[in-house]
Amino acid sequence: MCSSARNRGGVQRVEGKLRASVEKGDYYEAHQMYRTLFFRYMSQAKHAEAKELMYNGALLFFSYNQQNSAADLSMLVLEVLEKSESKVEDDILEQLAKLFSQMDQNSPERVAFVSRALKWSTGGSGKLGHPKLHQLLAITLWKEQNYSESRYHFLHSSDGEGCALMLVEYSASRGFRSEVDMFVAQAVLQFLCLKNKNSASVVFSTYTEKHPSIEKGPPFVQPLLNFIWFLLLAVDGGKLTVFTVLCEQYQPSLKRDPMYNDYLDRIGQLFFGVPPKQSPSYGGLLGNLLNSLMGSGEEDDVAEEAQEDSSPIELD
Secondary structure, eight states: OHHHHHHHHHHHHHHHHHHHHHHTTOHHHHHHHHHHHHHHHHHTTOHHHHHHHHHHHHHHHHHTTOHHHHHHHHHHHHHHHHHTTOOOOHHHHHHHHHHHHHSOTTOHHHHHHHHHHHHHHTTTSSSOOOHHHHHHHHHHHHHTTOHHHHHHHHHTSSOHHHHHHHHHHHHHHHSOGGGHHHHHHHHHHHHHHTTOHHHHHHHHHHHHHHOTTSOSOSSOSSHHHHHHHHHHHHHHHTOHHHHHHHHHHTHHHHTTSTHHHHHHHHHHHHHHOOOOSSSSSOOHHHHHHHHHHHOTTHHHHHHHHHHHOOSOOOOO
16 A cells, blocks of 8 residues: 555656646657656556556647647557556546547547557457447447448437437438438448347337437338338347348338348348358458448458358457
């Protein structure tokens, strides 16, 4: 306890000196001193002190609009987490999301930071990233009105409600009135392709309830919304005949987007035991899309499982 208190006091004294340098405008000197202290702390295995110093330093540089120095210290925060094999905890994810929110929206450093943060959040396994971190990133991007990127991260979170509210705003501000049903249909189908049945249901119910251009249902005025409603019921039932008839009856609506039938092929395999078409893995446009949704390594896993087992394909 005494040692911890002394270390904390030492960090505070160092931070005070560094803050004074930044406030005087000696940005380069302060940045180099942060880096020197980082490597000193790491060599002494003082991981908690190193992370705290780099995190607070990054926020300080951000407050003075020193983007490059702030981004560099942000990456050092990740380096501490990686090398110390820190456990994933909500407070750390919130710190990472805060650093992300302060970065220049168009900087390459931001792309590198989020990629590395997501990788750390899943133990470096190459999987998709922690759902909580995806949710926090999605909310930040939503506030920035970067709806397409926000949508991607919501798909990998468990926040169906947040995704729906973002899509309502996205549709109202950027979409045509005739496409209000398509915004939610795509999200539901992609959630189902990721085997996230609960979020698929929540995003549909919340979106159709909250969107000002959708009359109360079900049933709905828009046939595509009725299809999605029936599809969610069919997924719960798992009967292939129901799924097949449903897809046949709503073909006119499904032709509005050429991707719908590809998503439904996938959903048929996952929930209704439909065997894969010819090859167990997807190529072309759908393959690229699914890879972006699921992470590049998971299609190979899917292919191996399909060869070993004729049961519905697993994605995670």
